[in-house]
Amino acid sequence: MRADGSSKFSKQNRWGYFPAGSLGWIVSGEPFWNQPLGMNFFKLRASYGVTGNNGIGLYDTYGSYSTGSRYNNNTSVTLGTMPNYDLRWESTEQLDIGFDASFFNNRLRVAADYYNKLTRDLLFDVTLPDITGYSTATSNVGKVKFYGVDFELSSRNIAGKNFEWTTDFTYSYNMNRVIELNDNGISQNRINGIVLGDGTQFGGIAEGERLGAFYGYLVSHILETQQMADDALYDALSRGFRRSDRLNSSSNPALTGRKDIGDYEWINRPGSTKNTNGEEIINAEDQFLLGYVTPHSTGGMTNAFTYKNFSLSISLDYAFGHHIYNALQMRYFMATFGNANYNLVYDVMDTWKQPGDQTKYARFTINDPDWGNRNYSRNSNIFAQKGDYVCLRDVRLSYSLPVKWIGKAGIKSAVISVAGNTLHYFTEVDGVSPEAVTRGGLYSFVDTYDTEYNPYPPARKILLGLKLGF
Amino acid sequence: MKQISNIFFYFIMAALTTGCHKKLDITQNNRLSASNMWQDASDLRNAVNGTYIYLRNTLKTDILYWGEYRNGMWGPGTNGVLHDNNMATTVSGTMNSTNAFASWTDFYTTINEANLILKYGSEMSVTPEAKDFALGNAHFVRALCYFWIARIWGDAPLALEGFESTSQDMYLARSPQAEVLSQVGADIAAAEGYIKTTMTDKTIATPQALAMLKAEYALWMYAVRKMGDSYLSMAESAIASLNLSAALLETSYGNIFTTKRGKEIIFALHQENGESTGGFSSQQFWNRTYLQSQHINTTVPIADNQWWMYTTRYINLITGVANDIRAPLSYGHGPYGTGGVEVGWANKFIGQMISGTRVLNSDIIMYRYAGAYLLDAEIKYYRKNYPGALASLGVITNRAYGQPNHYTSTADADVLNAIVEENLKEFTSEGNTWWTLIRTDKVWDYNASLASQKNKINILLWPIAQSAINRNYNLVQTEGWN
Numbered sequence: 026m027r028a029d030g031s032s033k034f035s036k037q038n039r040w041g042y043f044p045a046g047s048l049g050w051i052v053s054g055e056p057f058w059n060q061p062l063g064m065n066f067f068k069l070r071a072s073y074g075v076t077g078n079n080g081i082g083l084y085d086t087y088g089s090y091s092t093g094s095r096y097n098n099n100t101s102v103t104l105g106t107m108p109n110y111d112l113r114w115e116s117t118e119q120l121d122i123g124f125d126a127s128f129f130n131n132r133l134r135v136a137a138d139y140y141n142k143l144t145r146d147l148l149f150d151v152t153l154p155d156i157t158g159y160s161t162a163t164s165n166v167g168k169v170k171f172y173g174v175d176f177e178l179s180s181r182n183i184a185g186k187n188f189e190w191t192t193d194f195t196y197s198y199n200m201n202r203v204i205e206l207n208d209n210g211i212s213q214n215r216i217n218g219i220v221l222g223d224g225t226q227f228g229g230i231a232e233g234e235r236l237g238a239f240y241g242y243l244v245s246h247i248l249e250t251q252q253m254a255d256d257a258l259y260d261a262l263s264r265g266f267r268r269s270d271r272l273n274s275s276s277n278p279a280l281t282g283r284k285d286i287g288d289y290e291w292i293n294r295p296g297s298t299k300n301t302n303g304e305e306i307i308n309a310e311d312q313f314l315l316g317y318v319t320p321h322s323t324g325g326m327t328n329a330f331t332y333k334n335f336s337l338s339i340s341l342d343y344a345f346g347h348h349i350y351n352a353l354q355m356r357y358f359m360a361t362f363g364n365a366n367y368n369l370v371y372d373v374m375d376t377w378k379q380p381g382d383q384t385k386y387a388r389f390t391i392n393d394p395d396w397g398n399r400n401y402s403r404n405s406n407i408f409a410q411k412g413d414y415v416c417l418r419d420v421r422l423s424y425s426l427p428v429k430w431i432g433k434a435g436i437k438s439a440v441i442s443v444a445g446n447t448l449h450y451f452t453e454v455d456g457v458s459p460e461a462v463t464r465g466g467l468y469s470f471v472d473t474y475d476t477e478y479n480p481y482p483p484a485r486k487i488l489l490g491l492k493l494g495f
Numbered sequence: 496m497k498q499i500s501n502i503f504f505y506f507i508m509a510a511l512t513t514g515c516h517k518k519l520d521i522t523q524n525n526r527l528s529a530s531n532m533w534q535d536a537s538d539l540r541n542a543v544n545g546t547y548i549y550l551r552n553t554l555k556t557d558i559l560y561w562g563e564y565r566n567g568m569w570g571p572g573t574n575g576v577l578h579d580n581n582m583a584t585t586v587s588g589t590m591n592s593t594n595a596f597a598s599w600t601d602f603y604t605t606i607n608e609a610n611l612i613l614k615y616g617s618e619m620s621v622t623p624e625a626k627d628f629a630l631g632n633a634h635f636v637r638a639l640c641y642f643w644i645a646r647i648w649g650d651a652p653l654a655l656e657g658f659e660s661t662s663q664d665m666y667l668a669r670s671p672q673a674e675v676l677s678q679v680g681a682d683i684a685a686a687e688g689y690i691k692t693t694m695t696d697k698t699i700a701t702p703q704a705l706a707m708l709k710a711e712y713a714l715w716m717y718a719v720r721k722m723g724d725s726y727l728s729m730a731e732s733a734i735a736s737l738n739l740s741a742a743l744l745e746t747s748y749g750n751i752f753t754t755k756r757g758k759e760i761i762f763a764l765h766q767e768n769g770e771s772t773g774g775f776s777s778q779q780f781w782n783r784t785y786l787q788s789q790h791i792n793t794t795v796p797i798a799d800n801q802w803w804m805y806t807t808r809y810i811n812l813i814t815g816v817a818n819d820i821r822a823p824l825s826y827g828h829g830p831y832g833t834g835g836v837e838v839g840w841a842n843k844f845i846g847q848m849i850s851g852t853r854v855l856n857s858d859i860i861m862y863r864y865a866g867a868y869l870l871d872a873e874i875k876y877y878r879k880n881y882p883g884a885l886a887s888l889g890v891i892t893n894r895a896y897g898q899p900n901h902y903t904s905t906a907d908a909d910v911l912n913a914i915v916e917e918n919l920k921e922f923t924s925e926g927n928t929w930w931t932l933i934r935t936d937k938v939w940d941y942n943a944s945l946a947s948q949k950n951k952i953n954i955l956l957w958p959i960a961q962s963a964i965n966r967n968y969n970l971v972q973t974e975g976w977n
Contacts, residue, residue, distance in 0.1 A: 097547075298593070
């Protein structure tokens with residue numbers, strides 16, 4: 026049982042009480058155990074506990090006011106963050122059931138766990154009605170369930186006099202589901218969704234849905250002919266640039282929405298807003314689910330070999346079942362020379378150039394966000410990449426020098442080793458590490474660049490080692 | 496047994512550790528929060544300034560969209576072509592719920608701070624002067640905001656308490672327009688109890704500013720809401736409290752716009768470099784690329800782009816009487832464009848040149864004494880005191896053309912037309928003629944597109960913004976705009 030107090034909450038909600046307990050039963054220790062299937066050890070485990078989260082800002086409970094603006098040269102106070110005295114600890118109760126088992130004199134060990142976490146009073150930024158004068162407030166919003174299994178296997182495959190081979194393998198499956206949100210009158214009590222013209226919503230978080238979704242435009246096809254460009258849907262984000270007349274909306278606002286040959290035609294979302302003539306258009310409502318940022322499966326495998334004085338270990342790890350938004354790659358295609366000074370990547374050479382080109386990349390425009398039709402200056406499925414990867418994480422080869430060679434020098438042991446870290450990713454993600462999630466968090470949009478667009482590449486290390494013992 | 500007593504001991508210890516609870520009473524003093532705001536009179540004063548900052552943000556651009564551009568006398572700028580969809584539909588009365596100017600958010604942000612002042616200002620123990628200042632200004636600002644809201648959108652949420660917790664009812668539905676207007680009346684009455692004659696700063700509430708708001712409100716209730724004669728009397732007494740005399744008007748019309756807080760000004764939202772500049776006037780001036788270089792900022796004020804310009808009809812009205820001293824201020828023009836092209840622009844709120852740059856620091860004029868004279872003429876018209884109405888108009892025409900008897904016919908229709916025309920000429924680009932046209936039921940004579948939709952319900956209102964509906968499931972679009 027623990028009690029945690031946080032000054033970030035108001036007095037009446039300051040303390041959270043978090044009990045925990047666990048039970049274990051070594052079944053193999055009972056007199057009736059007769060080692061079925063060669064199982065020499067078997068333990069059943071169960072635990073239950075509650076943990077708390079106070080991850081809110083310093084001013085989320087008491088609110089804040091802003092100073093610094095002036096009116097007629099007088100100091101002023103304006104509204105900053107809405108106070109919310111009702112904020113309280115987010116609590117998570119976790120039930121864990123599992124077993125440990127060993128076979129054949131501990132040559133093979135297996136452990137498996139099932140967990141089920143229920144988070145209550147989830148701390149989440151909620152959009153407020155505009156009459157409050159605030160846009161969002163951190164609030165306790167409901168219940169989310171996290172569940173999954175963990176599996177571990179450890180085996181001494183060969184245990185000879187000169188040669189030994191062991192394998193460790195882990196696998197975790199993790200999933201989540203929003204169970205309940207505060208009643209807000211919207212279908213599934215959706216929060217922070219994108220609202221369509223017909224009043225329905227998608228996106229944000231909603232009851233029955235998974236957290237960590239991200240959204241963007243979906244490409245239908247590339248416009249191959251002038252006729253297709255003329256017939257294309259009005260695209261609210263398009264600057265209306267055409268190579269034929271070199272004009273765009275900065276000289277004539279009426280050109281906004283126009284498309285050119287080589288542009289993407291985006292898929293229209295049913296139910297989205299139409300123009301005043303009742304025709305479909307493309308605007309921010311026409312987005313679709315591009316993927317989830319959290320992998321459902323993670324794990325790793327290590328094989329270790331020992332032969333006489335040599336030893337070799339090879340570790341892999343992996344994550345499957347998620348997408349990442351590769352905004353760095355997108356940035357290269359946007360080519361905003363004006364302020365970002367980006368080099369291009371070779372992939373830009375694969376962009377569409379003339380009718381008949383078979384490519385997934387639309388026409389390339391210098392300074393696409395300001396001068397072009399924003400084929401690349403919007404989140405779309407073109408840069409939402411499957412995040413699955415297997416990483417060759419660690420390879421280590423070492424050799425222990427025989428004692429007879431080094432004993433004369435007064436050295437008791439000497440090991441020479443060469444090791445490599447993060448040597449290779451097997452993945453479809455271009456350009457950046459599939460792990461380089463540097464912006465956002467579990468509940469919000471995540472992509473592979475930070476706000477400075479300068480993620481560090483994954484560090485690949487080669488280490489040479491000499492270890493002496495005296 | 497010993498184990499049980501140990502467990503018991505730990506429970507006792509756990510219960511006793513509450514001694515450190517006080518250490519958690521941490522006030523974050525590096526910023527103002529609800530725990531260290533609202534301590535003394537300076538907090539109230541600063542919050543009052545905050546409400547005026549919000550009011551300035553609310554109105555600095557949109558005042559013309561809500562209070563003038565729908566009057567049918569404005570159209571595209573830059574050679575009569577440059578307009579965007581939000582602007583064109585504002586003129587034609589075909590706005591949709593995503594129109595950039597359909598949002599009331601800024602008004603409600605202003606109201607929220609006023610509501611907080613009203614709550615804390617009445618609880619805090621401060622000097623009577625500090626309390627009068629805070630409560631008077633908060634009631635005044637709230638009345639002004641709800642008056643604009645009720646006239647722009649009709650029914651509207653009536654938030655009378657500041658928002659301080661998500662457990663408050665934030666999802667307010669729209670109250671009937673009549674209730675919103677009745678709240679305006681209540682706030683004006685409350686403000687009268689706090690706003691004293693010692694309050695003379697023309698950038699915030701004064702007895703004169705409150706009287707103008709009251710007169711405008713009462714006339715609206717009388718002429719538009721048809722609430723009866725008592726409102727006409729209310730308007731009369733409000734104007735009477737101003738002790739009008741021609742000496743209150745500037746002799747030089749231009750001084751009104753160049754002299755901050757000059758004698759004719761009753762209430763103006765303050766602007767200055769480093770604080771707040773621009774607003775609607777930045778959409779009325781030319782982009783330099785269209786002008787001959789010698790005229791850039793010497794003859795013709797420049798800004799990003801001219802998006803709004805008078806219609807020919809308005810120009811003809813403005814320049815209709817020779818020697819009208821208002822015309823050059825209302826309408827600057829000449830062959831200053833590249834290649835000698837004739838360019839024109841609304842010329843009142845041109846700010847000033849500072850270090851070779853045009854700074855649009857003109858104040859946003861809310862009320863001035865010429866407006867009081869025109870309201871006075873309108874009141875007398877409703878009283879059927881036509882000679883009296885013409886006498887009040889005469890003060891305006893005397894300054895404008897040196898003719899106190901410019902209008903002579905005392906026929907009902909002629910007097911009303913004279914009042915409307917003088918309003919349109921006197922207040923170009925000041926953001927209030929739309930309301931005059933509604934009060935006098937003359938909108939239809941000036942905006943043909945609206946006239947063609949006269950039977951459409953609520954055609955004189957604005958739709959409420961889709962973004963507001965999206966964030967509040969209790970809001971329903973205005974009938975006629977869905």
